[in-house]
Amino acid sequence: MKSTGIVRAVDPLGRIVIPMELRKTLGITELSSMEIFTDNESIILRKYNPGCSCCKEAGVELKEVSGIKLCAKCIEKIKKL
Secondary structure: OOOOOOOOOOOOOOOOOOOHHHHHHHOOOOOOOEEEEEEOOEEEEEEOOOOOOOOOOOOOOEEEEOOEEEEHHHHHHHHHO
C-alpha cells in the first residue's frame, strides 16, 4: 500500500472527501460506485468493477439477462442446458 500523505477529516455524517487529483488519476466520477473493505484496522476503498453474476469474472463485457449480469461464456453454458 502506498501512502499519499493526504489527510482528511471525517465530517459529522461520517463522510470524507476523496481529493480531486486522486479521483482523476483513478477515473472516479461522481457516479462511480465504491467498494469498502476492512483489513485489521484499515479501511480500503476501491472503485467497484462488477463481474459476472455466475462466474464472478471481472473486466469482461457483461449482458443483462432478466436483471442478472452475465458474461458471454456463462450465457453459452446456460444455452446448452
